[in-house]
Amino acid sequence: MNENLKKAPFSAQINLSKFNMQDFEKATDEEKRQQEVMGESTTFFKDSMRRLRKNPLAMLSIVILALLLLVIIFAPLVIPYGYADIVKGTANLHPMEYSTSELKQIANGESVFPHLFGTDSLGRDYFIRVVYGARVSLGVGIFASILVLAIGMLYGSISGYLGGKVDLVMMRIVDIIYSLPDMLLIILLAVVLNETLTPLIEGTILAKLGTNMIALFIVFGLLYWVGMARLIRGQILTIKQNEYVLAAQCIGTSTARTIRRHILPNCLSVIIITTALQIPSAIFTESYLSFLGLGVSAPMPSLGSLANDARAGMMTYPERLLFPAFAICLIVLALNLLGDGLRDAFDPKLSK
């Protein structure tokens, strides 16, 4: 060690002249390995999920939706009533009330499952009807959104990627579809399909949902994808400008592979967010149509048709309107908050 080395005043450097060389020993391989600190490689998706977990409202929505799903799936297995079962003498009960015959059974020592939400005017357990209604509404919402996503994504990505004249023609078709009145089409289709489809779907699961639901899906498939297609096209137009797409072309990557590997993964966040926000809007449409009497066919309930049926005795049995209305609110609010949370998580620049 150089004895002449002078330590600069106020320097934080350790004065090595105080130490002897013999006092030092070489680091073992194990110790060297400990110094190799490598942070875990995070993907964009993992990073977004971490941000989502920090959002209390979004997490609350996930918990609520998970609970709702559990109830929707398992309640019909636990509760001994079916959504169309009419129990004699139990009509028009308030929540947790028992009919006279049921009270007798209890007195005899038999156990009777309580009517959590009471019964309707025909004597059907209202809780199970709300559960089935939520099943239908959520199912319609999710499937309609998937339908919209699939068509919109395919159409939008082709239009955006190919560009030029193809894009021009495809977007004019979108404009035409955009200008069609959706509600009118649903009502017209429902009427037409009712006559033509009823014998075709006899005896299948579709028959339980009714032709109105099929009309609803067809209209979603025909009309509602345009918003999604426009959005994805816009995204693709921006992503296409990136040099990595040019690099893929330069390598000789096929168009399909370029869209699949380079473009769609980069607009995934927008797709997820829009789909999450599409579900509540589909649920609203379904409820609205069911309320008008164009939804599922009786006796299958949906939240909208339950609310419509409850209008008749609204003064005497207000809970019959409140339960389905509250269920719609809860589902739609939770999904909207989750959608907002996802947007903030995927696109942190947008929040605040």
Add this chain to the structure above:
Amino acid sequence: MSSEYILEVEHLKQYFPVKNGFRTVPLKAVDDISFSIKPGETLGLVGESGCGKTTVGRTLLRLYQPTSGRIVFDGDVLFDSENKIDVKMQPYRKQMQMVFQDPYSSLNPRMTVEDIIGEPLDVHKLYSSKGERHDKIIELMETVGLNAEHATRYAHEFSGGQRQRIGIARALAVDPKFIVCDEPVSALDVSIQAQVVNMFEDLQKQRGLSYLFIAHDLLVVQHISDRIAVMYLGHMMEIAESDELMDNPIHPYTQSLLSAVPIPDPETARKSQRIILEGDVPSPLKMPSGCPFRTRCRYATEQCAREMPPFTDRGNGHMVACWNK
């Protein structure tokens, strides 16, 4: 088939349609340029922003459909507008590659380094097993000086210089003969620039690559190039051996470009005279008649306004397009 040149370009034109109000007018991004590159040679391409350098590179790789001209690669005619030859590029994608300007946007943020470098291998099916693919990728990463442990990382976890190395590894994956380097160092720090430029040179020696090296930094281009081509407004102004062009520029535009290069010695710098060009670059939509440079040229005459000067050899392959010099 082999020939004297790995790449020959003759009278290449690349016009883009631009909407100007209701009319569609052609934007002449590249207008009638010719050059050739020998195997193992580096041709530097310089010119100011918007003069069509990048367009030349991309047109050569057929990322754009050329308007007219003739491109011959390694003896095979890839494009010939006169004889209506327009071959499928897929087999040539293995032989011609490109390194991009922006190391940030040229790598897909959703892919790991392994997948980015492995994509050319996937597309051209250059491996027989997963293990072979992995080994090839690791070998490529080591070739460009990347740590093999970083294969599972994403592009955003790297610095600009490292990202550019990933881009180079991707171009090398198919083992090409010719690489278009589109301003590969202009987005990097000066210290990193030197490393990357030296790596380009080493790779050239090891693999016998030919480069079209596009840049606007004359010193970098001089360092790496065997010959230099100067472009202005889509036209080729001058091509010469690297040292010849630096010592003896003939075209007034080249002279002014060279006079703008900073000289690291203040004594010499004080003595040297800068040729300052007046006015702006004309819009490529409103090209001046005749020589495109005449509006800013101090030697401009009437002849310059009438006719485009021919691209003539002034000895030893020093080609210039100018009436007066």
